[in-house]
Amino acid sequence: MSQPVRFALLGTGRIGQVHAASIHRSEDAVLTVAADAVVAGAERTVARYGGRATADPFAAIAADDVDAVVIASPTPTHVDLLSAALDAGKAVLCEKPIDLDITRVDAVRERARAAQQPVVLGFNRRFDPHFAELRRRVRAGEIGRLEHLAITSRDPEPPPAEYVAVSGGIFRDMTIHDFDTARSFVPEIVAVTAVGLRQFSEPIAAAGDFDAAVVTLVGSAGESVTITNSRHSAYGYDQRIEAFGPGGSLEVGNVTPTLVRASTGERSSTGEPYRRFFLERYREAYELELAAFVAAVRGEDTSANPSPGFEDGRAALLLADAADLSAREGRTVPVDLS
């Protein structure tokens, strides 16, 4: 067996912990260094999972005993850290978004393209076993040519007002995941029509943002994709996909913790509440995402379910920008993702 991939983890907050655990569980990965501006967080992480702690992410990237970098720090730091990792020739798994500003994204685009090592964007939903199996069956031709894709995506509750203010708006912060899901089925999107809504949140409206949205994408072969978003959902994280073609449909509904169902005098065949939010819903996806990254770094063939890359991160941001423009101007916006 080859050597395990040696990781630097940049950022040890909530999502950083998810990646640290995935590295730990992998037989082919090891945590070498954890970096966090709040060095106590890095220290707690390495106490649990091994490796050394530092406050300096650039030192972590540059270290000789680091093969791969996971960027799980705040969004504004992504481009600089990614840039450093590219310069150092390290493999990178970067949390989304690359940045909220397309000009900053484009500034590193050529270097990302030229990279010899995998540059992977953290669109974890691509690795959800349910969605991945649906996509596999669509690609296998089970329903014929894909005509329509319906993505439903609702968060359980809105983020805090202070986060909303710096989030880049619903399309760049929330819908961006759905844009990537859309592109994992229909890579070439040519038009975006978005309707932004203010249905329940005064703080979000006060920030000039939308708390719900409906987006219609059109692909280069005439495919349609609808994305239905809301910033709240009483029944938990609402994450569903339905694909439709001339041969029929394939769908994935929401996930419950177990399959227990109850019937009483008031109701029949009642399921448990859906998994609450992304850490629960996409638990398996995060681990599979890291495993696929490790496999790519080790040079294994991952063509059956390739990881999303830099261009996917850029395309999702372009779609978010187009959706924002469409919603604000009330018109369909053509896009060119090439």
Add this chain to the structure above:
Amino acid sequence: MSQPVRFALLGTGRIGQVHAASIHRSEDAVLTVAADAVVAGAERTVARYGGRATADPFAAIAADDVDAVVIASPTPTHVDLLSAALDAGKAVLCEKPIDLDITRVDAVRERARAAQQPVVLGFNRRFDPHFAELRRRVRAGEIGRLEHLAITSRDPEPPPAEYVAVSGGIFRDMTIHDFDTARSFVPEIVAVTAVGLRQFSEPIAAAGDFDAAVVTLVGSAGESVTITNSRHSAYGYDQRIEAFGPGGSLEVGNVTPTLVRASTGERSSTGEPYRRFFLERYREAYELELAAFVAAVRGEDTSANPSPGFEDGRAALLLADAADLSAREGRTVPVDLS
């Protein structure tokens, strides 16, 4: 078109009303006379659906303008009325059971066998569209040779104590329907193993009866049938069938009034309460039962889904007797239904 079948309805209580409405809705049937010892009930019925009222069921049977008789009067009257109808050469649809005493049943058996007109037993569940379709697919060989049939049958709540006292016991009163359902799949039952239970009802225990039961039947080709009964069910009438063979399984679950499903913070994908009891659950079945009887009286071909006859009513009672014996003696009881 031929003339409509002219009906005498004997008994205008709850189940009599169901049959009166079915006669009314049929394009091929007409109510000529309704008989009830409480003549006011008969009068209310004919005011709504037409025909004349009488207190004398034998006169109704004998009337020249009566082709067919529906016996919906109390169980102890069934054999005498059936006997009169057989003597008069009229077609008969008799509510189950024929009688609680097999010797009284056997006393009319030969005349029933010799009848030129249809003699049909009111095992309405045979006409339930869901169960009938499941049976059709089993017979079409979809799962191969039937190996196991699981019948779940629970009433929403126990009958009143005074009814329990004269009911003949759970096997003759309640399970008898399930025995007929079993025989609609596996006509030749050769052994009965029953476990009687006293789980919740003191009045039923005081009457020496069981409030729940588990029965295992074995067919002549080695098929097994389980019947699970209870005299109460918080979530409504529990009526399910599952058939199993070497090719797979077919099943019918409980029925809700509509398909509306709800998801909230406490639960997901919640259905409506199941249909409450037999009048709601088997509404379509009663109408189809009468339609099949009318078709038989008119000489149409009903071989695809034949109505249960006298022998079916007798066989169900024999199985009930055997189950009662099995439960009381703690042993498997062989039966011969021929």
Add this chain to the structure above:
Amino acid sequence: MSQPVRFALLGTGRIGQVHAASIHRSEDAVLTVAADAVVAGAERTVARYGGRATADPFAAIAADDVDAVVIASPTPTHVDLLSAALDAGKAVLCEKPIDLDITRVDAVRERARAAQQPVVLGFNRRFDPHFAELRRRVRAGEIGRLEHLAITSRDPEPPPAEYVAVSGGIFRDMTIHDFDTARSFVPEIVAVTAVGLRQFSEPIAAAGDFDAAVVTLVGSAGESVTITNSRHSAYGYDQRIEAFGPGGSLEVGNVTPTLVRASTGERSSTGEPYRRFFLERYREAYELELAAFVAAVRGEDTSANPSPGFEDGRAALLLADAADLSAREGRTVPVDLS
């Protein structure tokens, strides 16, 4: 009991037969006259259901023994027949659409408003028991204020090319039903954003029409409604509704003929194909639609589930016009339905 409502049926084609059967099954309605330009069709209808036949619909409307008129003739005749019925002071149940041209609709608008008798539009889906129960629960506040309504509506297969040519286009011919469904939840629509698609049908594209569409409506209180249409659907008639609010969601999926489910080595828990098309799917709805109309004609209180009226027919056409404009110009179109 009061006298049954006496009906003139105008048009005895497929949908006319549905109404004739509903009149026959109602205890409170009777068919007096059937009119069809092809008089043989009218004659066959009255041979089965009673009444007299005529080729002259205006004579039928004017007849003294006619209380109510069902307009089930081709669309171009609707306005003239409706107009005559209004002039004659008869109650009217008019199949949708009133007309494909809003100016012709508006020409009778004032007289329809002033009518003393019920003027009902044949939006049968309002009476579907599943959708009606969902709407009842939304109105009862079960999910709080309605925020989003998702309507999925796909026909099993496209109409013939000759029909497409005179259909008025997908929005006026097909989506018009969904516009009315949307308005039964959100009456005041203020904006329409439509995307028209050409995904599979060359004849439809050749006619300048769309074979699929996605429409987003916005209500005056900020509610959003999505309508997803296709002119084909391999798995049968696709008719679903999902309602979403701060308290959760309510949904109705597709309907199968029975509840039989199968499991084999290749697949688990497989349902029957969905009901094929509107006559099967909305069978109960047509009968309930007529019953509600009869109740209204008899002056009964129908406020719990009122029939859609002339204004609803007009509003649906206005939304269709707006959708067509939106799809063709790639912009959101504001509407005023008042």
Add this chain to the structure above:
Amino acid sequence: MSQPVRFALLGTGRIGQVHAASIHRSEDAVLTVAADAVVAGAERTVARYGGRATADPFAAIAADDVDAVVIASPTPTHVDLLSAALDAGKAVLCEKPIDLDITRVDAVRERARAAQQPVVLGFNRRFDPHFAELRRRVRAGEIGRLEHLAITSRDPEPPPAEYVAVSGGIFRDMTIHDFDTARSFVPEIVAVTAVGLRQFSEPIAAAGDFDAAVVTLVGSAGESVTITNSRHSAYGYDQRIEAFGPGGSLEVGNVTPTLVRASTGERSSTGEPYRRFFLERYREAYELELAAFVAAVRGEDTSANPSPGFEDGRAALLLADAADLSAREGRTVPVDLS
């Protein structure tokens, strides 16, 4: 943190590999030694998961660096190895059954009772998250006092004839798991009524064994439990539980790999085939079983979901013996599990 529990794994076949992987994934366990009569199997195991290999299980048990023993060797060796582990004062996780002969089981009973270390039986289904959650809700009183438990348990296909010959018969080999599941809800069983069936397998019949069975258990409080077994199932491993009480029911159906559902022209809402057999179906359960054992060895509180112990293994065998007697003699057999 305390030291990890050091394991000796006895038997490195299929089920031994499952336990080796669980030990590896646990943060609190380490594999010290693997023993197998075929020493190459032990060597392959330690090459993957660490530790040393031996052909001598007794040496492995006795080793100073071993805290806990997993007995995953062939059934006839269980009692001797268990006995040695008890003598050595080691914690034991023993695969079921303890033995097929109750006298050999009883020979070690007193020593097992007196053990200071956990003695756990490998009834993995107790740790299935679905079944465990159902049991938790039953115990929480959600449906009131448990009245009926229905266990459906079918293997995908029968074992080889040579295995059948030494299996101890369907009740001791297959139903024994279901007896333990029954007892995890109703510990005190007082009567067993079993019907053995020969439905499809000539080799099994030739061995004097049954290929299907229906068992009814009665608990000391009048609870009923049905177990439906078959040695084949076209649609995969059939593992379901339904619990019924005065307040309603709770149920767990079969598990599919993902939630993808398909609809086509032939069928609607079709799920994937169920998980094939026990390694797939109970994957999580095996890991949780080992984790609970580790927690018990480390002295943590496991009272919320205690592991099954020696007495549970003995009780399941007593029930299997009683079922075999009941099926062969056609009578209910009383049992005393104390």
